[in-house]
Amino acid sequence: MNRLVKLLLATSFAVSVLPAGFAAAQDKTIKLGVLTDMSGVFSDANGTGSVVAAQMAVDDMAGELEGFTVQVVSADHQNKPDVGAGIARKWFDEDGVNVVLDVPVSPIALAVRSIAEEKDKIVLLSSSGSSDITGKSCTNNTIQWTYNTYALSNVAGRATVERGDKSWFFITTDYAFGHALERDATAAVTAAGGEVLGRALNPIASPDFSSYLLSAQASGANVIALASSGGDMQTAVKQAAEFGIQAGGQKLLGLLFDVTDVNALGLESTQGMLLATPFYWDRNDESREFGERFMKLHGRVPTMHQAGVYSAATHYLKALRETGTDDTQTVLQKMREMPVNDFFAQNGHIREDGQMIHDFYLVEVKSPQESAGNWDFYKVLSTVPGDQAFQPVENCPRIAAKQ
Structure with a gap:
């Protein structure tokens, strides 16, 4: 395991993007929580690689988020809905987490999305695939980013x-x-x-x-x-x-x-x-450039789940930049208004049911x-x-x- 991944697992990263002269009191701290499988059957496709992807998004946007400090935190839900729900509730109630990312295992995602709706927080799912998430169980605060069944x-x-x-x-x-x-x-x-x-x-x-x-x-x-x-x-x-x-x-x-x-x-x-x-x-030049950067940090190419974490986190941070606020509904509205154009999706858009539509x-x-x-x-x-x-x-x- 390389040094960056060890650091990601050991601590939360904070990237200060305040211009010189701003007082600390004026800072707005944003926390992105990567809730994933660190050691079970989904850890290869998600796990530490999803944390690396989220941190890459924060690092790449650091110079554009005047007035905000962004941190990435992570936790292992152990593929258990009760554990995942407990982590999400603590993150929202006690730890100041604004957004939950990744979340492999659909029953865990369904539990977390209910808590996020109750707490008016945001969930960006890259690794939960049940189409019920944007179907019969759709909510206003959850976006299914990468795929569904x-x-x-x-x-x-x-x-x-x-x-x-x-x-x-x-x-x-x-x-x-x-x-x-x-x-x-x-x-x-x-x-x-x-x-x-x-x-x-x-x-x-x-x-x-x-x-x-x-x-x-x-x-x-x-x-x-x-x-x-x-x-x-x-x-x-x-x-x-x-x-x-x-x-x-x-x-x-x-x-x-x-x-x-x-x-x-x-x-x-x-x-x-x-x-x-x-x-x-390896589909085109943009995806290869991201894949090669990711591989230098993680030792292997990104999966669709990990690439989706980066794309979703970046889109959220762009909405944060455009609105200048961390108000959940304001940011969500801006995310829906903006097209998704990156190495992951071209002319993607977030539909009203919370499904990000892309090729x-x-x-x-x-x-x-x-x-x-x-x-x-x-x-x-x-x-x-x-x-x-x-x-x-x-x-x-x-x-x-x-x-």
Whole structure:
């Protein structure tokens, strides 16, 4: 672990951006809280890298925030909703945190977003994927920045069926995110003319997927879709290779698959997999520049979650700069008014339901022969505009009530 990451974990960073001569009493202290998984199954894709990304955003904006001091604090929610909710409540009530960022694991995000609404604070979710967050459970103070289960499923599911793989079997992690991912993928598959032959549920952090994989193999489905992420996804893919599932002609599809998963498993095991993503570090010059800066600090390229943390934190800080206040509703309104233009999204915008709308990419994992070296993992096959990728705004009840 490099020196910067150790420092990030050991203390909160404060970047003073007061011009010379301002009195300390005139300073407004802003705290960004990165609530993440530091040691569990999602720590590779989130964890310390999400803290690094938030600090990069603060550092990059430091010269533009006259009158504010910005601090980054972090905590490990241990993938437990009660722990995550307790941290968020303490941050809001006692520690002066203005914004909570990242938050892998949808049940934790759903708990935190309720507390933020009660306390009139802001939640910028980069790693919670349930489409219910901006659907039936939408709130005014929460923005889902990076992805959701609807977009992942809609882009990857439809494309796979259209390529001729019409029969599906799901192996689904048994919690809110997994269920939402399976539900949204099922809708996309059936709408495209495919069918679902069966499902198997695995508990989170399962060490053994053999029974689930045997059921999927026996179904004869063209596609075995993994409605999971992080360590569960990696374990399932590794054991599928051991069972010879892909060699037998069935295809694996990771509904939430990251560059860190490919790196952990290797191209031999993952080549040819299709997936949807809103971000790939090597897609263009801007994403490469950010990816290379991030890698110097963290030792690996950014995942979509970590890139989303940077983008969301930067957009918040820009709204802070434009309004000159930390008033929650004033800043939120400015965030909705401003387009999102950075390495993560071009002409993105925050919809009234709290969904940040931006393009998605259908990608295929390269073979070892196609890869030019470390972290050269994806071929971008197509771009899906954000207004086609995400769910209708009417899924949010408070928006539907206005219409």
